[in-house]
Amino acid sequence: MARNVEFDEQLAVSKAMDVFWKKGYNGTTMRDLTEAMGINSSSLYNTIGDKHELFIRSIKHYTETRMKEALKQLEPIKSPLKAIEKFIQSSVYVITNEPNSCLAIKTTFEVAATDEQVQKIIKADNDFTYNLLNGLVEKAIQKGEITVSQDSAMLTDYIINHFSGWHEFFIIHKDKNRIKNMASFLIKQINQ
Amino acid sequence: MARNVEFDEQLAVSKAMDVFWKKGYNGTTMRDLTEAMGINSSSLYNTIGDKHELFIRSIKHYTETRMKEALKQLEPIKSPLKAIEKFIQSSVYVITNEPNSCLAIKTTFEVAATDEQVQKIIKADNDFTYNLLNGLVEKAIQKGEITVSQDSAMLTDYIINHFSGWHEFFIIHKDKNRIKNMASFLIKQINQ
DNA sequence: CAAATTCTGGAATGGATGTTTCAGATAGTT
DNA sequence: AACTATCTGAAACATCCATTCCAGAATTTG
Numbered sequence A, B: 001m002a003r004n005v006e007f008d009e010q011l012a013v014s015k016a017m018d019v020f021w022k023k024g025y026n027g028t029t030m031r032d033l034t035e036a037m038g039i040n041s042s043s044l045y046n047t048i049g050d051k052h053e054l055f056i057r058s059i060k061h062y063t064e065t066r067m068k069e070a071l072k073q074l075e076p077i078k079s080p081l082k083a084i085e086k087f088i089q090s091s092v093y094v095i096t097n098e099p100n101s102c103l104a105i106k107t108t109f110e111v112a113a114t115d116e117q118v119q120k121i122i123k124a125d126n127d128f129t130y131n132l133l134n135g136l137v138e139k140a141i142q143k144g145e146i147t148v149s150q151d152s153a154m155l156t157d158y159i160i161n162h163f164s165g166w167h168e169f170f171i172i173h174k175d176k177n178r179i180k181n182m183a184s185f186l187i188k189q190i191n192q
Numbered sequence C: 001c002a003a004a005t006t007c008t009g010g011a012a013t014g015g016a017t018g019t020t021t022c023a024g025a026t027a028g029t030t
Numbered sequence D: 001a002a003c004t005a006t007c008t009g010a011a012a013c014a015t016c017c018a019t020t021c022c023a024g025a026a027t028t029t030g
Helices: A009-023 A030-037 A041-047 A051-074 A080-097 A103-112 A116-143 A152-160 A162-173 A176-190 B009-023 B030-037 B041-047 B051-074 B080-097 B103-112 B116-143 B152-160 B162-173 B176-190
Strands: none
Touching: A009 A030, A009 A051, A009 A103, A030 A041, A030 A051, A051 A080, A051 A103, A051 A116, A080 A116, A080 A162, A080 A176, A103 A116, A103 A162, A103 B103, A103 B162, A116 A152, A116 B162, A152 A162, A152 A176, A152 B176, A162 A176, A162 B103, A162 B116, A162 B162, A176 B152, B009 B030, B009 B051, B009 B103, B030 B041, B030 B051, B051 B080, B051 B103, B051 B116, B080 B116, B080 B162, B080 B176, B103 B116, B103 B162, B116 B152, B152 B162, B152 B176, B162 B176
């Protein structure tokens, strides 16, 4: 019947995501986006939609990519406790080596409180991480690898809760070692 | 020689702060600000300055107010460990009862990475909290109230680090109990 | 190849943005 | 009370914003 869309939508969203990641939702203009995506605004509006819709796609892309990576990384590890430790350690690595801090956390503090659609996506992402980790914590408790607490739900919340502070800390102090020390202490606490 | 400024600058900054607190730096317009402050933009530019300067004043006001409150609250408590526990508990109270989450944290994630002036103010605030708490942790270790670790610096970082995550958690889940449980576990961990 | 359909680029839209201007009001000083 | 410096309010400013329009190009199907 007629011609097809010329640009790769997935790639375009990924480039938009990079801009939002660096500048935040309100700090990003449509010009920033179309420039980075290499497409005209009319094409953008004809395919994906407006700025808000593009942001939704961006954070979905972000969270989905992260979920896949987490699954891939933890799958081969047999000991639940070792998997939990790996999860903590690779979080520390990402926090102290990526140029921007976590897009999901930035988004939570910038817009999640007033944007229901965004909040749902972020919540789904957090619930995913919770379930992934909670599965490991439960097994570790069963196996007797973890004895510090029998309350897996609380312990899961407790572990995940550290990451946000580490991001904040790294933005302000840019000090890897102090974060590594906190992580070591956390692991030591769990290892009881 | 001539007339004086008509408006109360402290009060005006405090009102501006409320707007930035709710909407963030980029989400706030000059019209939002002048409306909330009840003054004309020309008066604002003639006294305080532009939007950025007003933001600087706002976060300074925020951090200074918070510092004073923290000092006042902890002063009468004699046991260092009890003071630390009080600090944690009142953080939980603020996090789960204030309408907006911490302005300093929101600002850190929104603009601190790219705005040096802002970053300095936030860092000074964090350093203040660090020093306040570290003094207590050191004393508690000396007195033998804390035995879980002898590394007061790390332990201070570790305790402070929880607050950011609790804020994030409350925005997403609005669940006070899960936060209280984490706080109780943290206190139990320190109490060794 | 022709027809039909849909995409693209650039310009245009109206409204919002941060900031400045300026005439007139105001209050401290003499 | 008069003078004078400075503040105030409303409007104006240029620029930027997100979004839309449309003519023409491009591509698929018959």
